[in-house]
Amino acid sequence: MRELICINCPLGCRLSVDDKDLANIKVSGNTCPRGATYAVNEITAPKRMVTSSVPVIGSKTKRVSVKTSAPIAKSKIFECLDEIKNIRATAPVKIGDVLLANVCGTDVDIIATREAK
Numbered sequence: 001m002r003e004l005i006c007i008n009c010p011l012g013c014r015l016s017v018d019d020k021d022l023a024n025i026k027v028s029g030n031t032c033p034r035g036a037t038y039a040v041n042e043i044t045a046p047k048r049m050v051t052s053s054v055p056v057i058g059s060k061t062k063r064v065s066v067k068t069s070a071p072i073a074k075s076k077i078f079e080c081l082d083e084i085k086n087i088r089a090t091a092p093v094k095i096g097d098v099l100l101a102n103v104c105g106t107d108v109d110i111i112a113t114r115e116a117k
């Protein structure tokens with residue numbers, strides 16, 4: 001039995017997860033179906049958003065913040081960060097600009113979350 005706190009909404013439900021049989025995971029303590037989905041995903045294939053910053057060339061703004069466009073597998077986080085280290089953005093940068101497509105073969109992009117003119 002594992003204990004998790006759901007992070008899908010502000011309620012923060014305390015979940016109890018019986019994962020003895022991964023084909024039949026049982027979740028209790030959730031007040032909505034999203035809690036059960038979160039628990040199953042967290043046990044079977046945990047994912048996270050990755051945030052960082054990259055240097056900007058040709059702008060007074062020295063760095064812009066970036067993030068993954070969707071969560072990626074936890075096992076790919078450090079590989080993703082290594083790829084982000086090699087990014088150099090060129091001004092102008094707009095929020096939502098794709099600075100690196102398909103990071104680590106995940107079909108997820110690294111996008112800007114700040115502007116640089």
